[in-house]
Amino acid sequence: MQYLPIFTKLDNKPVLVVGGGDVALRKCRAFLKARASVTLVAPEFCSELLEHASNNEVILTQAYFDESHLDGKMLVIAATDNESVNNTVFELANKRNVFVNVVDDQPKCTFIFPSIVDRDPITIAISSAGTAPVLARRLREKLETLIPQHIGPLATLVGSFRDNVKARFKHFADRRQFWEGVFDSSVVSKVQVGDTQGATAQLHGMLDAKAEPEGEVYVVGAGPGDPELLTLKALQLMQQADVVVYDYLVSDEIMDLVRRDADLICVGKRLGNHSVKQEDTNQLLVNLARQGKKVCRIKGGDPFIYGRGGEEVQVLAQHDVRYQIVPGITAAAGCSAYAGIPLTHRDHAQAIQFVTGHCKKDGQELDWPSLAKPNQTLAIYMGVLKSPHIQAQLIKYGRDASTPVAIIENGTRKEQRVVRTHLGDLAQQIEQHHIVSPALLIIGEVAALHEQLAWFGSSAQISSFAQPLTDVA
Ligand SMILES: C[S@@+](CC[C@H](N)C(=O)[O-])C[C@H]1O[C@@H](n2cnc3c(N)ncnc32)[C@H](O)[C@@H]1O
Incomplete structure (x- = not known):
């Protein structure tokens, strides 16, 4: 491994950016996001940097770089268009064991900026150690589509319960089991639909060991067959379900994408050959949810277009079963x-x-x-x-x-x-x-x-x- 991935806390820590143009500005903004104390040194600065300085967000030192600028700094970035200045920054920083990054010159980087998937407080960093940044960016784009937006708020919510959970469970194994239960529960989907209050109440209930596991049903449209026509939400819920209830119209390629260890129940309908009556399917969904299961009721096309989705949801509503409805591309x-x-x-x-x-x-x-x-x-x-x-x-x-x-x-x-x-x-x-x-x-x-x-x-x-x-x- 060429670079050890570590996450550093830069809160108020002194960092230096050598340069005053657009590249320096970009790096400076990255540091500011991490609330670092940023100093820039350059003979002149772009207007945006001057603005940051006038807002007291950064310190600008109008000068040519020299070794003294490294005094007390943890990290330094060389972001000038002058190769010899960049080389000097690298050598002097290296001599002092200060972490250094020369922009676009990977051999002269003792630290690098990875591609980031930001679901604060969850952060995923991807690096190709400078060998293939475009590939790393593409990987990041793939992850962006797979990691749901609600992961950040979910992490924040459970983070606020950590101390309570520690106080309640003395042993690590018990705490782990509790958290596994939380992430398998409908706390997740409550956060997903923005019901933070409901999620918080349920967490309290689980902590008091009062809350029964609460099942729910996702009525998901899978589109006409090409798996790439699935919505991101459909895919996420398919991979979150304990049980998948499907019919013949859902293509094999799509069924390959459901969670590996989910139970699969076929309630297939073919004209003249209704293997399971609609009333039985409706009841099955209610029963599974009442057992505390997360049920993905997956349907070809859109569930509400000739898909009997309406009938199934009516029955769920009558029985007070929680549900989500995900539209699909209709045939x-x-x-x-x-x-x-x-x-x-x-x-x-x-x-x-x-x-x-x-x-x-x-x-x-x-x-x-x-x-x-x-x-x-x-x-x-x-x-x-x-x-x-x-x-x-x-x-x-x-x-x-x-x-x-x-x-x-x-x-x-x-x-x-x-x-x-x-x-x-x-x-x-x-x-x-x-x-x-x-x-x-x-x-x-x-x-x-x-x-x-x-x-x-x-x-x-x-x-x-x-x-x-x-x-x-
Ligand atoms: C019970 S309906 C379900 C419709 C589905 N809910 C939708 O929104 O597409 C089944 C009919 O949809 C049409 N259909 C669904 N998927 C199709 C596909 N991939 N190609 C052609 N027709 C399709 C056919 O007419 C099929 O008989």
């Missing part, structure tokens, strides 16, 4: 984007209707006169089996048989297939191409834009999709 949005079909377009469609081809058992008919109106797009979910009926009704009520249609099977997934046809030929094309679930029908002039705008058949996207585009005009 119409995901499939159309990946097929290069804008759902609205000023020249072709001023409205969009989301429609289900699979109605409730009371046989209630769709409003065909409204659906057959021109200048709108229909995104039809679960429409494959009913396609002969859909086709016949739309034509009967006035939609032209030549209206463009796209059938998108396994949208956004590696196996995505797009069949382009027209309304008069819809059912026959579905049969001919053996379209399987999940598939979405897009009916309207915009579907014809697929030929122009399909993008996964070109450039970088081609490798992500194993199946070639099927175009049947």
Whole structure:
């Protein structure tokens, strides 16, 4: 290891920055964040540094650097554009065992500034020891997306309980067990949704050993299948859950991302083959939460669009179970984007209707006169089996048989297939191409834009999709 990562407390400690320009200003700001006592030495200073000095935040010494400026300093940064000055700073500091950093000259650094993920008081530092700062920055960006914002407030809250916990539990092992329980509890999600009061009350309860573990349910939309379309929140909750309740629409790649040791329960629904009744799923969620479990109820697309999310949340609310709802990209949005079909377009469609081809058992008919109106797009979910009926009704009520249609099977997934046809030929094309679930029908002039705008058949996207585009005009 070339550099030992340590976090230093610079509160009021004397540090020196040699230089008076933009680079010196940047380093000076980093030191000020850590509340160091900063002196800068240079023949002249930029206006921002003069401002910091006028606010009594830094001391400016207008002079050429000499060894005496190092007196009493813990750290020094050489941030001038003069190589020989930088070299001198390095040699003199090194001779005195003062930590030194020459900006952009890694061999002349006895300390370095890592890339930082800042969730104060949690701080993550990443360093490539000067070999690949851009790579370190990219790693930092990855971590930024993975580490939730509420981690900082959570650390602050639990920090305020440390003394109480120490007083309550004399043995280290007991304290550790208590904290494990806290981080597995709904204290975390309370902080996550900004309920600091609730989290504080629960911590007090846990400390008095009064609070039962409180379960909760996250109703999470997983999008149409491409795992990269998951929201950050969805991913975080999937990795926080004790139990994941899922159905067939959630892709395998997405299921691979749930917490490794979570219990998985499939309540899969396939048309005509409801393996678990909806009422049983609702009850299952309530029961699991009542056992104190954190339950991730993960659903394809968006939970509130043809996903029965509404029904499940109603039951949770009736039983006073805590829940969070995370929207997902619905199939119409995901499939159309990946097929290069804008759902609205000023020249072709001023409205969009989301429609289900699979109605409730009371046989209630769709409003065909409204659906057959021109200048709108229909995104039809679960429409494959009913396609002969859909086709016949739309034509009967006035939609032209030549209206463009796209059938998108396994949208956004590696196996995505797009069949382009027209309304008069819809059912026959579905049969001919053996379209399987999940598939979405897009009916309207915009579907014809697929030929122009399909993008996964070109450039970088081609490798992500194993199946070639099927175009049947
Ligand atoms: C029960 S609905 C669930 C919809 C989901 N909640 C959503 O917002 O996308 C299932 C239907 O959504 C459509 N669907 C979902 N994912 C799809 C995908 N990746 N490709 C094509 N259609 C999809 C299909 O019409 C499928 O039959």
